[in-house]
Amino acid sequence: MNAFIMLLRREIWEHRGLLFAPFIIVGVCWLFYIATLLLGMRSTGLDGLIEIAGEYAGLTGVDGLTVRVAGFPMAVCFLVFVFMAFYYALDCLLSERRDRSILFWRSLPVSDLTTIASKLFTILVVTPIIIFIAGVVGHLGGLVLTSLITGIGDSDVWRESSLLSTWGTWAYTLFTMVIWMAPVVAWFMFVSSWVTKVAFLMAVVPILVLGALEAILLNSSVFRDAVWGRVWFRHYPQAAFPEGQFNFINFLTTPETWIGLVVAVLFVAAAVYVRRYREDA
Amino acid sequence: MSEASSDDVVVAHNLVKKYGSVRALDGASFRVRRGQITGLIGPNGAGKTTALKAVLGLTPFDGDLRVMGKNPFRERARVMEDVSFVADVAVLPKWIRVHQLVQYCESVHPNFSREKAEAHLARTQIKPKARVSTLSKGMVAQLHLALVMSIDAKLLVLDEPTLGLDILFRKAFYETLLNDYYDNDRSIIITTHQVEEIEPILTDLLFIQRGRIVLDSSMDQIKDRFCEVMVNADRVAEARALSPMSERQIMGKTIMLFKDIARDRLETLGETHNPGVSDLFVATMQEDAP
Numbered sequence: 412m413n414a415f416i417m418l419l420r421r422e423i424w425e426h427r428g429l430l431f432a433p434f435i436i437v438g439v440c441w442l443f444y445i446a447t448l449l450l451g452m453r454s455t456g457l458d459g460l461i462e463i464a465g466e467y468a469g470l471t472g473v474d475g476l477t478v479r480v481a482g483f484p485m486a487v488c489f490l491v492f493v494f495m496a497f498y499y500a501l502d503c504l505l506s507e508r509r510d511r512s513i514l515f516w517r518s519l520p521v522s523d524l525t526t527i528a529s530k531l532f533t534i535l536v537v538t539p540i541i542i543f544i545a546g547v548v549g550h551l552g553g554l555v556l557t558s559l560i561t562g563i564g565d566s567d568v569w570r571e572s573s574l575l576s577t578w579g580t581w582a583y584t585l586f587t588m589v590i591w592m593a594p595v596v597a598w599f600m601f602v603s604s605w606v607t608k609v610a611f612l613m614a615v616v617p618i619l620v621l622g623a624l625e626a627i628l629l630n631s632s633v634f635r636d637a638v639w640g641r642v643w644f645r646h647y648p649q650a651a652f653p654e655g656q657f658n659f660i661n662f663l664t665t666p667e668t669w670i671g672l673v674v675a676v677l678f679v680a681a682a683v684y685v686r687r688y689r690e691d692a
Numbered sequence: 693m694s695e696a697s698s699d700d701v702v703v704a705h706n707l708v709k710k711y712g713s714v715r716a717l718d719g720a721s722f723r724v725r726r727g728q729i730t731g732l733i734g735p736n737g738a739g740k741t742t743a744l745k746a747v748l749g750l751t752p753f754d755g756d757l758r759v760m761g762k763n764p765f766r767e768r769a770r771v772m773e774d775v776s777f778v779a780d781v782a783v784l785p786k787w788i789r790v791h792q793l794v795q796y797c798e799s800v801h802p803n804f805s806r807e808k809a810e811a812h813l814a815r816t817q818i819k820p821k822a823r824v825s826t827l828s829k830g831m832v833a834q835l836h837l838a839l840v841m842s843i844d845a846k847l848l849v850l851d852e853p854t855l856g857l858d859i860l861f862r863k864a865f866y867e868t869l870l871n872d873y874y875d876n877d878r879s880i881i882i883t884t885h886q887v888e889e890i891e892p893i894l895t896d897l898l899f900i901q902r903g904r905i906v907l908d909s910s911m912d913q914i915k916d917r918f919c920e921v922m923v924n925a926d927r928v929a930e931a932r933a934l935s936p937m938s939e940r941q942i943m944g945k946t947i948m949l950f951k952d953i954a955r956d957r958l959e960t961l962g963e964t965h966n967p968g969v970s971d972l973f974v975a976t977m978q979e980d981a982p
Contacts, residue, residue: 417799424792425785512785515836517750518777521800522769687768690751 418521418529419537426499429538433488433545440484441552484549485581489588492542493644496534496592500599501610503530504686508607513686523686527600531679534596539585546581550574580657587651587662588644594671595642597678604685641671699726700758701847701879702747707755709742709903716742717753718903724847727876729893732883733973734900740883741780743900744851747881748777760846773802776845780852782832786825790818790835803844812838812872830861837865841873848873850882854889862889869893887970897969899976906980907972919950919958920967927961938975949975 423430504527507513516526602614622635640646650665651657662668702724709717717739724730734740745751747759749768757764764771784793790813798806813820816834824832833854840848854862870893874880882890897914899907909917923931923946932939934957936948949967950958958964967975 414800417796421792421796424789425787507785510786511779511781511783514750514777514779514783515785517768518748518772518779519797519800520769520772520802525769688752690745 414521415525415529415532418526419533422503422530422533423537426533429495429499429533430541432491432495433542434548436487436491437484437545437549437552440487440549441556444483444553445556482550482553482577484553485546488542488546488549489584492538492585493588493592495538496596497599499530499534499538500596501603501614503534504600504603504682505606505610508689524683527679527683527686531596531600535589535593539589543578543582543585547578550577583657583659584651587659588647590662590668591641591644591647591650591671593675594678597675597682601678601682601685604682605689637667700724701726701728701760702881703756703758704743704746705756707743707746707753707757709739709746709751709753715903717746717755719755720900720903720905722898722905722908724879724881724896726846726879728896729874729880729882730896730898731887731890731894731969732881732898732900733887733969734883735977738900739903740900741851742903744849744881744883747847748772748775748849774846775849776840776843776847777849778833778836778840778851778853780855782829782836784824784832784836786823788824789820790822790824791820793824793835793839794820797839797842801843804839805842805844809838809842812841830857833857833861833865837868841868846878848878848880850880850884852884853882854884854886862886866890866893887973888968891969894969899973901977901980907976914972915966917952918967918972919953919955919964920971921948921950921958921961922946922963922965923948924962931961937979938971 507516517523599610599614603610606613618638622632622638625631625634636645646665646667650668651662653661700723702722704723705721707717707720708715720739720743732740732743742751746753746757747764749759749764749766749771752765759771760774762771764775788796794806794809794813797804797809813835816831816838818827818831818835818838824835827835837853854865857865866889869880874893882894884890894911896910897907898905918937921931921936925946928946931946931948934950934953936950938949940947949971955964
């Protein structure tokens, strides 16, 4: 167990951005938010201001000022998380071969399965937790800023229940997002385990080609919809937020959720196999 | 193959490794026992690195190979608890800091001693906060050696560990290894092209040629079996009749290398002495040439 935690720390040492980027983003959002509030105050007064604040949110469909105000940093963090996860997955098994440090890592008594599990855990569990904390910090900071600048300090946004429901929705969103994107992350990791360069192209081109072949030869778009829909989270809102409300039962009973997980397990197993058998002579 | 004993660290029998149609290992059999410092010597492409990779569980293979009684490919993680490895190139990750490396090894390796590592490092110029990318090539080798010496391993594998280092570092490297690490319970396998530098510390020799072991012998046996003779000018024809492994001329003198010929017989031909590993190597390779 200690060893596994060290493997996670190792990942964070190597990819310090996973730890810092979300907080930097939050800081930038605050600056942006302050500017918007001050500008909004000057041109439209208090009512317009609340509306402007609201425009930045609308993230989960839950209505009202509670989620809207200061939800912006979290929305940006969600987006950044998706890009970080894809980038990390594409890089994590390639970079250790590029600098040959894989020979050092594999000279220690850590199995390939454990190593890859630690990388997967880093990007699908540790990073979302960091993202969540950054989002909550961003949220609280945003609320403080709003209160300070507008003076609506005792508004609904500070009610404990509204804070908790906002954060609960975010946690739910992150959790379901992670499950939803797992097959894409696993595919990228698999590509990362054997590719020697242009990892991004190697990950994307086969999907594009297969999609095109499917359209030309079979005149169908099942594969394309399933794969691209997955990358762009197309069916995700229907699964996790039917009718705009979060619904875990619906998410769990959506077949795509489970198909995705099975695909993810297969690609992770393939990545483990490749790391074990691949030799860099 | 003789009976396995508890002193066996590596037992390889009929190892075969094919890359396409090339047989990097073509039936290699050898054995490394506890306490041996074995030099694995061979020309480029003879299969040295492949043999080491098989021992380290880095490559699948055909044939029978046991390291501490285990199949290293199938149980790499377990085997590596008792085996440590320094590769031919600097393989420490560039981005990591020295103290992070020590911490990492301590956590994942059951036989790693942080105190030892810190003591070894204190004797070098390497600062704990330094990133590997800022260290010189020699310092990276020192760092790797310090880590490896802090592992209480039964087998240490060194694949050209001093490649690209200057002579001072190379000398210090082997001195440290011998004085601060080696004892009769440990085994070391070394490959290098600088045979002369490791010759004094070796206890055993393995010559490998085209994927096969062509010589497997202790240094003591080598002294008994092989003899170099500076043949007196009037005895050259007589000496040739004993079919020497090799013959060369140095400063007008004829030097011949003999295998399995009684020393008192050879002493009648001229001045005898023990052959150097590199001369023996050249002679063995020529004898075995296709």
